[in-house]
Amino acid sequence: MTRSDQDSWDLASSVGATATMVAAARALASEATNPIIDDPFAAPLVRAVGLDFFRRLVDGEVVPEGSEDGERDLQLETDSIAVRTRFFDDFFLNAARDGIRQAVILAAGLDARAYRLSWPPGSVVYEVDQPQVVDFKSTAMSKLGATPTADRRTVSIDLREDWPDASRRSGFDAGQPTSWSAEGLLMYLPPEAQDRLFDSITGLSAPGSRLATEFHGDAGRTMSERARQFNERWAKVGCDIDLSGLFFDGERSDVVDYLTGAGWQVSTRPRRELFADYGLVYPDDEESQLRNIVAVTATLR
Numbered sequence: 474m475t476r477s478d479q480d481s482w483d484l485a486s487s488v489g490a491t492a493t494m495v496a497a498a499r500a501l502a503s504e505a506t507n508p509i510i511d512d513p514f515a516a517p518l519v520r521a522v523g524l525d526f527f528r529r530l531v532d533g534e535v536v537p538e539g540s541e542d543g544e545r546d547l548q549l550e551t552d553s554i555a556v557r558t559r560f561f562d563d564f565f566l567n568a569a570r571d572g573i574r575q576a577v578i579l580a581a582g583l584d585a586r587a588y589r590l591s592w593p594p595g596s597v598v599y600e601v602d603q604p605q606v607v608d609f610k611s612t613a614m615s616k617l618g619a620t621p622t623a624d625r626r627t628v629s630i631d632l633r634e635d636w637p638d639a640s641r642r643s644g645f646d647a648g649q650p651t652s653w654s655a656e657g658l659l660m661y662l663p664p665e666a667q668d669r670l671f672d673s674i675t676g677l678s679a680p681g682s683r684l685a686t687e688f689h690g691d692a693g694r695t696m697s698e699r700a701r702q703f704n705e706r707w708a709k710v711g712c713d714i715d716l717s718g719l720f721f722d723g724e725r726s727d728v729v730d731y732l733t734g735a736g737w738q739v740s741t742r743p744r745r746e747l748f749a750d751y752g753l754v755y756p757d758d759e760e761s762q763l764r765n766i767v768a769v770t771a772t773l774r
């Protein structure tokens with residue numbers, strides 16, 4: 474699978490399938506003993522997409538038998554998504570607690586926060602993603618009888634296009650503070666599109682707005698290495714989805730420096746510490762590139 478400037482996808486193909494993969498991990502994480510997240514929509518949404526491997530995964534039909542490594546890898550992937558999900562959940566809930574009533578979930582995929590978080594009255598949650606992704610989730614959630622817990626508004630557009638204008642047309646109000654998330658997104662954008670994304674976010678943000686994302690310090694070629702590791706890990710448990718070629722290589726801006734230069738006050742939390750925050754242990758001997766990811770939060774001065 475290779476990428477092109479105007480490529481598009483649904484939830485069963487290309488970058489869209491990664492949203493289904495992440496939702497499958499959220500489904501497993503929600504079933505864990507002492508779960509740190511609760512996403513009751515993840516499993517039904519994965520079943521609705523219908524990709525066989527992920528359907529079998531959420532239905533407990535994938536057992537990495539005889540492979541301790543496979544089991545361990547699956548556990549680490551599940552824990553990583555659980556920690557990531559919880560980090561963004563807490564980010565949005567803290568922003569809401571502090572009075573921010575407008576949230577934008579960029580690259581929302583099968584994220585069900587607009588349906589499962591306790592948003593305060595008056596909250597508006599925008600979800601931005603490619604048209605087929607947005608349409609599928611909206612329809613699937615209606616069929617499940619799910620009701621949003623905020624005023625959910627969708628923006629169906631590619632984030633390499635003029636999504637700020639599309640957001641404004643959906644009612645986005647740049648005059649009030651916003652909480653923004655870019656979760657599991659940056660590596661699927663070309664480096665210059667990543668910069669443009671943050672420029673647009675900054676341009677649309679009233680003072681006091683907040684932003685959460687993650688950043689891989691060793692950008693560039695390590696993204697492809699990461700894809701290879703993903704493939705290896707999931708192939709061990711029978712996954713036939715090929716993630717290679719989905720990432721855009723090349724030097725990209727350091728998110729912390731870029732946001733700081735744009736007027737944001739930025740803080741970071743290494744993956745190991747984030748695991749510990751939520752009572753999970755990041756394996757000492759873990760060699761994966763994922764180890765170097767940091768969780769980023771920022772507030773516009």
Ligand SMILES: C[S@@+](CC[C@H](N)C(=O)[O-])C[C@H]1O[C@@H](n2cnc3c(N)ncnc32)[C@H](O)[C@@H]1O
Pocket residue numbers: 488489491492495496579580581582583584601602603606630631632633656657658661662
């Ligand atoms: C790994 S998934 C993450 C989904 C969601 N944030 C989550 O954590 O469950 C990547 C998501 O990014 C979206 N995405 C990637 N590149 C995009 C683009 N150029 N325009 C719109 N959406 C994009 C995909 O459609 C997909 O939903």
